[in-house]
Amino acid sequence: MGLVGWIANNKLDIDSNVYADDTFGAGLASESEYYSPYDEFFPAEQAQTLDLWDSICLNHEREKQLNGAILVVVGIEVDSDAMTFTMPESKRAELLAGVLDFCHVPPGGRRHPLKVFQRLGGWVNWSFNVYPLLKPALCHVYEKMKGKSNGDAAIFVNRGVVRDLEWFANHVKNSTGVHLLESLDWEPADADVVAFCDASLKGLGFYIPAADIAFQSLPPSSGPSDRIFYYEAFCVCWCLHQIAALVRDSGKIKVRKITIWTDSSNTYDIFNTLRAKPLYNEILKSAVDVLIANEFKLRVQLLPGKKNVVADALSRWRNDLALASHPNLEIYDSCVLPNIPLPPRDTLGAEEK
The missing domain is CATH 3.30.420.10 (Ribonuclease H-like superfamily/Ribonuclease H)
Structure with a gap:
C-alpha cells in the first residue's frame, strides 16, 4: 500500500495518507464525484483513489470505503467538524491497564523480552496522536532497547522506566482523552x-x-x-x-x-x-x-x-x-x-x- 499511496500522491496529485493497510485523507463536503461501480457519490479524492485501485486491479469492498465528519482512523475517533482527536474510553482503559501492568515491579525485579518493550513502545507512541505532550514518557524505554536486536532477550524494568510510565499513566488518567487540533503555525x-x-x-x-x-x-x-x-x-x-x-x-x-x-x-x-x-x-x-x-x-x-x-x-x-x-x-x-x-x-x- 505504501507504493500505491506514493503513486496517488506523487503521480496523480491525490492527497491521501497510508498507515499499514489503511488509506485515509480529508476533503471538502462540497466536492464529490460519482463512482459508478458502487453507484454513489464519494468525496472527490476517495473516488479518485478507488479509480486508481481499479486501474491496477487492487480489490476493495464497499463496506470498507467510509467517509463522514466523524471517522475512526487507526483506532482514534477523528471529528473534522469539531477538529478533535478522541481516544475511545475502552481504548484508554486498555492502554492504562497495559502500561501499569508493564511497569509493575514485584520484589526481586522484573524483566520483559525486547519484543514486549517494543510492543509497549509502539502502543504508547500511538497514543501520542491524542497526547502529543507526553512524548518524554518513552525516554527510558528507548534507552533500555538501544542497541538490542534479539526479540527474546530479557530486559530489566528499571526505576527510570517505571517513573516515566507512571507519569504518563497519571496524565492519561486525568485527561479527557480529547485532543483539540489547533494551529501550530503561529509566529x-x-x-x-x-x-x-x-x-x-x-x-x-x-x-x-x-x-x-x-x-x-x-x-x-x-x-x-x-x-x-x-x-x-x-x-x-x-x-x-x-x-x-x-x-x-x-x-x-x-x-x-x-x-x-x-x-x-x-x-x-x-x-x-x-x-x-x-x-x-x-x-x-x-x-x-x-x-x-x-x-x-x-x-x-x-x-x-x-x-x-x-x-x-x-x-x-x-x-x-x-x-x-x-x-x-x-x-x-x-x-x-x-x-x-x-x-x-x-x-x-x-x-x-
Whole structure:
C-alpha cells in the first residue's frame, strides 16, 4: 500500500495518507464525484483513489470505503467538524491497564523480552496522536532497547522506566482523552509572553522585555555541576514555571501562548521534539506538567548568543551590563527554582554533555 499511496500522491496529485493497510485523507463536503461501480457519490479524492485501485486491479469492498465528519482512523475517533482527536474510553482503559501492568515491579525485579518493550513502545507512541505532550514518557524505554536486536532477550524494568510510565499513566488518567487540533503555525511575536533565557556555570537568568522584569538564580544544587546544557534546559523550564506563578499570582493576566528564546541549540532541539537523554528528561516532564496544568502553548526558539545580551549578563551576575541594555529592568534574585529530580542512578549510565 505504501507504493500505491506514493503513486496517488506523487503521480496523480491525490492527497491521501497510508498507515499499514489503511488509506485515509480529508476533503471538502462540497466536492464529490460519482463512482459508478458502487453507484454513489464519494468525496472527490476517495473516488479518485478507488479509480486508481481499479486501474491496477487492487480489490476493495464497499463496506470498507467510509467517509463522514466523524471517522475512526487507526483506532482514534477523528471529528473534522469539531477538529478533535478522541481516544475511545475502552481504548484508554486498555492502554492504562497495559502500561501499569508493564511497569509493575514485584520484589526481586522484573524483566520483559525486547519484543514486549517494543510492543509497549509502539502502543504508547500511538497514543501520542491524542497526547502529543507526553512524548518524554518513552525516554527510558528507548534507552533500555538501544542497541538490542534479539526479540527474546530479557530486559530489566528499571526505576527510570517505571517513573516515566507512571507519569504518563497519571496524565492519561486525568485527561479527557480529547485532543483539540489547533494551529501550530503561529509566529513567536504573536505570543502573550516572550522571554529570553540563558545559563552559565555561575547561574541562570531570564527576562521578559515587555514587562521589564528579570529573574536570576544560582544553578540548581541538585544538578550536575559541569554540564552547561543541563543548566540551559533547566533555565527554560524554570522560566515556564515562573511565568505560571506570575499568572497565578496576578489573578487577572490571561496567558495562552508563550515564546521562550534560547541560544542553546540542544535546548531548542529537546523542547521542540520532547525527546532527550535520561539526564534531561525530568526537565521536559516538569515543563510538560506546567503546560498541561495551565493550558499553555509553548514555542522555544533559537537565537545567536551575541543577540542574547541581557539574559547572558543575568546568568553571569553582570547586572550592570543587563541594565545598560535594558535600563528599566527590575531584577529579582531571590528566586525559588522548581524541584526537578535527577533520574535514578541505575538509569544514568555514561552521559554525553
